[in-house]
Amino acid sequence: MSDAKLKQANSRVVRRLLATTVLMFAFGYALVPLYNVFCEITGLNGKTGRLTDVEAAETTVDMSREVTIEFVTNVSSDMPWEFRPLQSTIKVHPGVETMVEFEAINIAQYEVTGSAVPSVAPSAAARYFNKTECFCFSQQSLAAGETKVMPVRFIVDPGLPQKVKVVTLAYTFFESLNTAETAPQLATPPPS
Amino acid sequence: MTFSKIFGSRTKQAVVAAMLALPASASAEWGLNLPRGVTPFSREIYDLHMLILGICVVIGVAVFGVMFYSIVAFRKSKGAQAAQWHESTVVEMLWTVAPFLILVGMAVPATKALIMMEDVSGADMTIKVTGYQWKWHYEYIEEGVELYSTISSDSNVARRLDSGIDPNTVQNYLLDVDNRLIVPVNQKIRFLTTAGDVIHAWWVPALGWKRDAVPGFINESWALIDEIGVYRGQCAELCGKDHGFMPIVVEAVSESDYAAWIEQQKSESDQPVALNIEHN
Amino acid sequence: MSEAATHDDHHDDHHDHHPSGLMRWITTTNHKDIGTLYLLFSLTMFFIGGIMAMVIRLELFQPGLQFVDPQFFNSMTTMHALVMIFGAVMPAWTGFANWMIPIMIGAPDMALPRLNNWSFWILPFAFTLLLSTLFMPGGAPAGGWTMYPPLVLQTGAAFPFLIFAVHFMGASSIAGAINIIATVFNMRAPGMTLMKLPLFVWTWIITAFLLIASIPVLAGAVTMLLTDKFFGTAFFSAAGGGDPVMFQHIFWFFGHPEVYILILPAFGIVSAIIPTFARKPLFGYSSMVYATGAIAFLSFIVWAHHMFTVGMPLAGELFFMYTTILIAVPTGLKVFNWVATMWRSSMTFETPMLFALAFVVLFTIGGFSGLMLGVTPVDFQYHDTYFVVAHFHYVLVTGAVFALMAGAYFWLPKWTGNMYDEKLGQWHFWTSTISVNVLFFPQHFLGLAGMPRRIPDYAVQFADFNMVSSIGGFVFGLSQLLFVMVVVKCIRGGEKATDQVWEGAHGLEWTLPSPPPYHSFTVAPEPSSIEGGMR
Numbered sequence A: 001m002s003d004a005k006l007k008q009a010n011s012r013v014v015r016r017l018l019a020t021t022v023l024m025f026a027f028g029y030a031l032v033p034l035y036n037v038f039c040e041i042t043g044l045n046g047k048t049g050r051l052t053d054v055e056a057a058e059t060t061v062d063m064s065r066e067v068t069i070e071f072v073t074n075v076s077s078d079m080p081w082e083f084r085p086l087q088s089t090i091k092v093h094p095g096v097e098t099m100v101e102f103e104a105i106n107i108a109q110y111e112v113t114g115s116a117v118p119s120v121a122p123s124a125a126a127r128y129f130n131k132t133e134c135f136c137f138s139q140q141s142l143a144a145g146e147t148k149v150m151p152v153r154f155i156v157d158p159g160l161p162q163k164v165k166v167v168t169l170a171y172t173f174f175e176s177l178n179t180a181e182t183a184p185q186l187a188t189p190p191p192s
Numbered sequence B: 001m002t003f004s005k006i007f008g009s010r011t012k013q014a015v016v017a018a019m020l021a022l023p024a025s026a027s028a029e030w031g032l033n034l035p036r037g038v039t040p041f042s043r044e045i046y047d048l049h050m051l052i053l054g055i056c057v058v059i060g061v062a063v064f065g066v067m068f069y070s071i072v073a074f075r076k077s078k079g080a081q082a083a084q085w086h087e088s089t090v091v092e093m094l095w096t097v098a099p100f101l102i103l104v105g106m107a108v109p110a111t112k113a114l115i116m117m118e119d120v121s122g123a124d125m126t127i128k129v130t131g132y133q134w135k136w137h138y139e140y141i142e143e144g145v146e147l148y149s150t151i152s153s154d155s156n157v158a159r160r161l162d163s164g165i166d167p168n169t170v171q172n173y174l175l176d177v178d179n180r181l182i183v184p185v186n187q188k189i190r191f192l193t194t195a196g197d198v199i200h201a202w203w204v205p206a207l208g209w210k211r212d213a214v215p216g217f218i219n220e221s222w223a224l225i226d227e228i229g230v231y232r233g234q235c236a237e238l239c240g241k242d243h244g245f246m247p248i249v250v251e252a253v254s255e256s257d258y259a260a261w262i263e264q265q266k267s268e269s270d271q272p273v274a275l276n277i278e279h280n
Numbered sequence C: 001m002s003e004a005a006t007h008d009d010h011h012d013d014h015h016d017h018h019p020s021g022l023m024r025w026i027t028t029t030n031h032k033d034i035g036t037l038y039l040l041f042s043l044t045m046f047f048i049g050g051i052m053a054m055v056i057r058l059e060l061f062q063p064g065l066q067f068v069d070p071q072f073f074n075s076m077t078t079m080h081a082l083v084m085i086f087g088a089v090m091p092a093w094t095g096f097a098n099w100m101i102p103i104m105i106g107a108p109d110m111a112l113p114r115l116n117n118w119s120f121w122i123l124p125f126a127f128t129l130l131l132s133t134l135f136m137p138g139g140a141p142a143g144g145w146t147m148y149p150p151l152v153l154q155t156g157a158a159f160p161f162l163i164f165a166v167h168f169m170g171a172s173s174i175a176g177a178i179n180i181i182a183t184v185f186n187m188r189a190p191g192m193t194l195m196k197l198p199l200f201v202w203t204w205i206i207t208a209f210l211l212i213a214s215i216p217v218l219a220g221a222v223t224m225l226l227t228d229k230f231f232g233t234a235f236f237s238a239a240g241g242g243d244p245v246m247f248q249h250i251f252w253f254f255g256h257p258e259v260y261i262l263i264l265p266a267f268g269i270v271s272a273i274i275p276t277f278a279r280k281p282l283f284g285y286s287s288m289v290y291a292t293g294a295i296a297f298l299s300f301i302v303w304a305h306h307m308f309t310v311g312m313p314l315a316g317e318l319f320f321m322y323t324t325i326l327i328a329v330p331t332g333l334k335v336f337n338w339v340a341t342m343w344r345s346s347m348t349f350e351t352p353m354l355f356a357l358a359f360v361v362l363f364t365i366g367g368f369s370g371l372m373l374g375v376t377p378v379d380f381q382y383h384d385t386y387f388v389v390a391h392f393h394y395v396l397v398t399g400a401v402f403a404l405m406a407g408a409y410f411w412l413p414k415w416t417g418n419m420y421d422e423k424l425g426q427w428h429f430w431t432s433t434i435s436v437n438v439l440f441f442p443q444h445f446l447g448l449a450g451m452p453r454r455i456p457d458y459a460v461q462f463a464d465f466n467m468v469s470s471i472g473g474f475v476f477g478l479s480q481l482l483f484v485m486v487v488v489k490c491i492r493g494g495e496k497a498t499d500q501v502w503e504g505a506h507g508l509e510w511t512l513p514s515p516p517p518y519h520s521f522t523v524a525p526e527p528s529s530i531e532g533g534m535r
Helices: A003-042 A053-058 A123-128 A177-182 B002-021 B040-073 B089-118 B153-158 B255-268 C022-027 C031-059 C070-105 C113-135 C158-186 C199-230 C244-278 C285-298 C303-310 C314-326 C328-342 C351-374 C376-382 C386-416 C422-449 C460-492
Strands: A067-075 A081-085 A089-092 A098-106 A112-121 A129-133 A140-142 A147-156 A166-175 B125-132 B135-140 B145-149 B181-184 B188-195 B200-204 B209-213 B219-224 B229-235 B247-253
Touching (some): A003 C158, A003 C199, A003 C244, A067 A098, A081 A166, A123 A129, A147 A166, B040 B219, B040 C328, B040 C351, B089 C314, B089 C376, B125 B200, B145 B255, B181 B255, B200 B247, B209 B219, B247 B255, C031 C070, C031 C386, C070 C113, C070 C158, C070 C386, C244 C303, C244 C386, C285 C328, C303 C376, C314 C328, C314 C376, C351 C376, C351 C386, C386 C422
Parallel strands (some): A067 A166, B181 B247
Antiparallel strands (some): A112 A140, B188 B219, B200 B209, B200 B229
């Protein structure tokens, strides 16, 4: 190969490989939405579905079947809240809209804001667990010592696989970053 | 356990030494091999482990055997002349297809075991396990009973840097807790694992599995313990400074003892607990 | 050959005037100089990472904490991994590539000499950043080399240093990979067709593509960590709607190809050494090439086997189990081919051959434990125990590092012009091979018996095997000093090496004088002198 041709060939290879590098870097970021789509299909990370009231009204009811729904709650270890379901288990027919309640208490001496994330087990049930009303993902503020009851309305899709008899709905409250930083440093590890 | 309580740690050391000298019997508690465990799943896993290990050993002996034979037989110093052939499609195909078939043979029981593990349905009770830096929190969902479990204080003192305490003198060093997880035997227990800060993993080898505890998410697994006893484990996912110091102790008791224990916990508990709408 | 047979590597006068002394090394664009720099850098890092391993084994010598606190212990495991992977093994392979690829394919130099200089000199900078964290408030990173959030976000002042060090290491690797691909694609001597390339070149080409496809994904993942920590994004924070498990998926999408980046060039070196000392062509050259390609392809669809316990749908677990155990097929083929090469050969056992033979046996043991780990239900027991530690050290120490040692002994006479001290080399081999098994084999038992990895202290029933393992570790660490002695002695002098060096050696690099002239193959070799890669 002549020098000029070699130079040309080299810069072509470099250009292509650099483009691949950039592409793969972008692919790393593209994995984020891809992962979310993947999770929605498989229920992998237990994210639940959402329904509008109209859609809810259209869901058919399956009275022949009963599913046990179990509620569990968590509070991130650095958050000074108590948080519990007001019912630990409940039996529902798929397709029937049901309301349950959760109670949060701010035991700190100052206002705390947080938001809850849901998770469903088994993951295969997640896409059949649809909520029409939920406090999750939106910011909830409680004044010092305040108690708040928060409702969740949900419908279990009749398409839920037959072998699933128990569905667990978990909520975890995390303190919002902005309030976590301004809050006075108060050591509130989970009581032991 | 009770064994060392009775005989003291020196006896225990002697026993350890004796056990090491006798690998056949060493599988008891500090063995060379996986424990068989006390659940149907853990025994399934054990059998699978032995099967694959056996296959690997057989293949290893065959391959290394041919290799060492070559090393001994085909030495230049012994006047060996090198052949010059360097390929054979038939032979190469053969040792591509044969391993593939062996793998299929392994995949069948593995798939069966996995399907068994992932079938959480029909559980008799649910225990929620939450990992914190560095302790475990257990909730008996149906009963509304909860407890925290941290490393026992004598281990916790002895494990400090330059504590001056010989770990051999501490009962179940690093594997003992203040509050044990009490469970009944012969009940299918569903475990929900999650965490309050970073990722942990809940692992008791005798149950046959470990499962990550991820903050914000819950994971399901199950165990059906069929022998009364105390089973110990540890956190298995790096979770910071004291990752090595958050042991797990599961005590499996008879169903009647469990019922009595639960009643006692309920009466002692002055905290309001979540109400059951349904009576199970 | 137009080259005069003088071995003047201080200056030459028909290309450029390069400075002497330190400036020569800083400004060099010569592939041999840069190869030497890479190799010396890697050897230095091997000892720095080795000292960290010694701290780990010292603390684990007995139950109880005697020397370091748990936080520092975690820093040691984290830094040991980062230094060994990114500082020792990867630069060593790039060093071998720089030295050997041009003279194996009959090229005068690497395609992009100036980029080559840059890609090396980024490395000392990156590792200064990384190692400086040892002296920072809050200590060095201690969340494991896998950097799982949320734990890694608890890292103190060291955090941005960790991220940028990883970025720089990645940039260096990508630049090196681009250079190698350009060199092999455009600089091969006439007659050096792809299917005549030595296997070391083939495995490196495939490695280079793995680097370019996987390192940018790691760069993306650590950038997300950085913005999560400092700029309020929530890629991996459940609180903000993200998912910490997603990091593990992205990380291992990089991480599994990375494993093969560390081991594929080793396959190439062993495939060069065994035929040389067996005096018989490599069995199944083309199936070796295809098997390497198959392994590289599979490496992109097996990543979740590193995280079976994280909880995924049954179908996912099955998929990743099947693809993972499938890797045993092409890998097994390689081992069978090496053994077939030895069959009816005429072997001698110089140090490079000894290391290569040990590689075949011990890497295969690591492969067996890898197969066991790939079976999902059993992995629920093995995962994150010392069984895993034993597995990847068999693959990376008696695999990658042993192949590096084999390659170093193989080519040291070519590089320096002097034979190394064979007796010392044999001592190095036997002490290393015995001690490395004393070090890592008992760790299988520890893992099976229930000892988790990454713990600074353990229950007393694990004491005996840990003590055995530590003793093996100390001996292995010390025996590596023998290697330094061998290298220093060999550079200083010794019996003069012939051009061919080894009786059974074939390939273009052995047609050059030992050491080769500073500029070699300025005129392409005769096509008739190119024999093909199976020799």
